[in-house]
Amino acid sequence: MYLNTHSYYSFKYGTMSPNELLEEARTKGVFTLCLTDINSTAGCLEFVREASKYGIRPILGVDFRNHLQQLYIAIARNNEGFQEINEHLSKHLREGSPPIPSGAPQKWQNVTVIYPWEIYRKSLHNLLPHEWVGIKPHEITYLHLQKESLPKNKLVALVTSTFRHKRDYNTHRLLRAIAENALLTKLEPWQLAGDVDHFYSPAELATIYKETPQLLLNAERIAGESGIFFDFSDDRPHQNLKTYTGSETNDFQLISKLCQDGVSYRYGKPTRQIQERINKELETIRAKGFVAYFLINWDILRYARSKDYFYVGRGSGANSIVAYLLHITDVDPIELDLYFERFINLYRTNPPDFDIDFSWRDREDITQYIFNRFPNAALLATYSTFQYKSVARELGKVFGLPSIEIEEMNTSTKSGKVPDQLVQKIMSYSQLIHDFPSHLSIHAGGILIGEKPMTYFTATHLPPKGFPTTMFDMVLAEDVGLYKFDILSQRGLGKIKEAIDIISNNNPADPKIDIHDIKRFKKDERVKELLREGKAIGCFYVESPAMRMLLKKLKVDDYLGLVAASSIIRPGVARSGMMREYILRFRFPERRKDAHRVMMDIMPETYGIMVYQEDVIKVAHMFAGLSLAEADVLRRGMSGKFRSREEFQEVRERFFNNCCEKGYDKKLTEEVWHQIESFAGYAFSKGHSASYAVESYQSLFLKAYYPLEYMVATLNNGGGFYKPELYAHEAKMHGAIIEAPCVNKSENQTTIDGKTITIGLGSVKDLEATTIERVLGSRHKKGLFLSLEDLVSRTGISLDQLTLLLRVGALRYTGKTKQRLLWESHYMFGKMGGAKSKMQEQQLFGLPSIKDFELPALTVDPLDNAFDELDLLGYPLCDPFLLLRDIPFEPVMASQFPAYLGKTVTMLGYLIATKNTSTLKGDAMHFGTFIDQEGNFIDTTHFPQVARKHPFRGKGFYRLTGKVVDEFGFYSLEVSEMEKEALLSSIKMQNA
Structure with missing residues (x-):
């Protein structure tokens, strides 16, 4: 009887979750229910998955509507019918597609269609065998008054169930107002559901339809002929493409051959250990049916290599030697002793994760290739x-x-x-x-x-x-x-690829860089120095203030140390207190004795501390005695996806029970569980961290030997953790001369010639892409611009766009001041009839000549350029501290920190970044990153009381007073007072 029900996946319309809908049905004694959301199947799988828990047989369909006008309800008689409905709906959910037709497809073979009576009355078409006319509860009293002939044997009770009670209906009205962006009082009746669309009980429906019981029987007949099944069991087969070549046998032969081909490239002559690991993985992959999954990834990345696209393969799949041999990843699991069972085991139902990072420039082509290559693909x-x-x-x-x-x-x-x-x-x-x-x-x-x-x-x-x-x-x-x-x-890959091209152009005599020679980079002393001192601005994953702090505290200068640091920095490990404990055990070997013996045996490399995601499986399996299947449920549950599910709660109880049986102290068990709970959802797998470390080494090598070229590539690829200003500052710290955009020198992106970096035209705020294309197109075709008139004549630039170029100094080649050029441009456009003049008009009538007027002396402030750059580029190209008025104190510099350890000092800092966090009690506190007048970093801590009293007030300069502290060789300032300093521009504005 319940053939038209809505969940909240009828977006901004329905009010019940699938579970609430099922619970309402069970409460009312309903045991067959059809979900028909409006133009949506978003809730269907969830509805089917949960239905059995409520003892309800699920049916699926769609309520097809144009806007809110109900056209027909389509109900799947089986899975094939559901597919037919989905195909029809999909055609009309594409941008630019025609509206849903008023009639359902006649070719449907496995679908029941119900037309609302009011829709059928307008057409009175001959009904097909699978088509019915629905009579709603409030329409019964009018049924016998209708003079037109109705197909009596094709009438069915159509009960629309959207609400449980008045609160649901009020919620619906609010959702509709939000959807229509309208005041609640201005909603029209047609924009709302009727308040009669509530969930009736079977007894209520029997009363309503007592004079036409056949309508209810017809509804029950339709429900009885309909059904749906999707397998949600733990041992369900996967639904991914099952074969790559069309044959499981051929798939296995291909992956085996690819592995053997990869061995010689990766290892030369394989050892017995390597061959045994290969054989073990291949057999497990075949037993789990994941061969095609690996081959599809291999196929995608083979295409990427053919196009010379950079990529990084990471995720739990990086624990796999097969992935390493197939060039899916560049992480050697033998070298790192990666845990095989984190990657895959016989109890794991889902395949390993392969997160493949591409440059932001290349990703769209890769996606297009996938959709062209594999027919059953979807985002x-x-x-x-x-x-x-x-x-x-x-x-x-x-x-x-x-x-x-x-x-x-x-x-x-x-x-x-x-x-x-x-x-x-x-x-x-x-x-x-x-x-x-x-x-x-x-x-x-x-x-x-x-x-x-x-x-x-x-x-x-x-x-x-x-x-x-x-x-x-x-x-x-x-x-x-x-x-x-x-x-x-990932923009980091774009940086690396572009940096290599820039280096080749700017240093043609230097040998070509083999960016994949990671073994060389790991041993390079310059790279080691950057790591130890945390001098990694611009380098992938290791440039943030937190990572810079950690690297300096650990004095990391090797690959394994960087791999560990990449996971330790993740929120869960840090928040659980285990990051600090790891540093202590790393720096002070005697501290390692505090580790529990079993934990130390499981994780000797990290001194008994859980650092990597697979440590959850290790500890659950080896410490608590859970099976690998249970351990994997625990790992997945910690991600947050399954934490509320029954299977996770059962495994949690098993963990504590097993630890109790093993005789572990309750405090120890709770401490270990706290570690698992606090970080497993955030920590990386070791293979994932190793993949990140490889990319870090690539960027560190480029930064160590070609810092200027690498900073240019960083600026051209959207920066990184920081805003562009810091990367320009970093380039200047390495000796760069940075010039403002110029129409005769700049390209769209930033360029470098020797040590001179010229900011690209694309960096100018509000400068339109079409303007840049015209300027560059004319210059490349006809040569340099000779004057202001020449630029305007050749490009047809508008006054507002020209003004941007003048303000940023892009016409300095004329030798005239910015003020003179602005005056001349306004005179010129005034003679041409205004700022909207077009190229065609200029070509027809020519440009008016600019008279050589005697202008009054125009005041030129040396800092005018800096303020224009601040407005149009986001930062000044000069020393930013020149924008400050005189400071009536002598600030301490970051280089002087060791001399002032434990003392209160006053410093002057230019704000670079802030991080907002909270204490365990929930009080807000902050961390700040500034640079001082020497260009060095000032790292600050703002505890809750100070954070409340002295808040950050946006970008700019701050007077910082606080105590110099040192933790493991990393100096910072515990701020007690903070005051923002005024810029010179503020004084100028007041005088004006």
């Missing part, structure tokens, strides 16, 4: 959910509150002020709507490649990226046996 979706504060703001608008009251809403409870009745209502519904799915988004890099068409599992939509995208997320994909390929974008 993976994520759900963007409503968050409490954003919902409160939206509801404030819906109720017509002014913006100032909306902002005050979030502070009223914190200040102790009792909110009024309306605000209380907004807060209550904000909490209710919190975590509702708002709309579909796209996973950062997940691509599914299935054995079956993706429409077997879901409808697909076509977002701006232009590739079919699922309507379910990664968790549900894995539950049903679809495992993603991660094709990710």
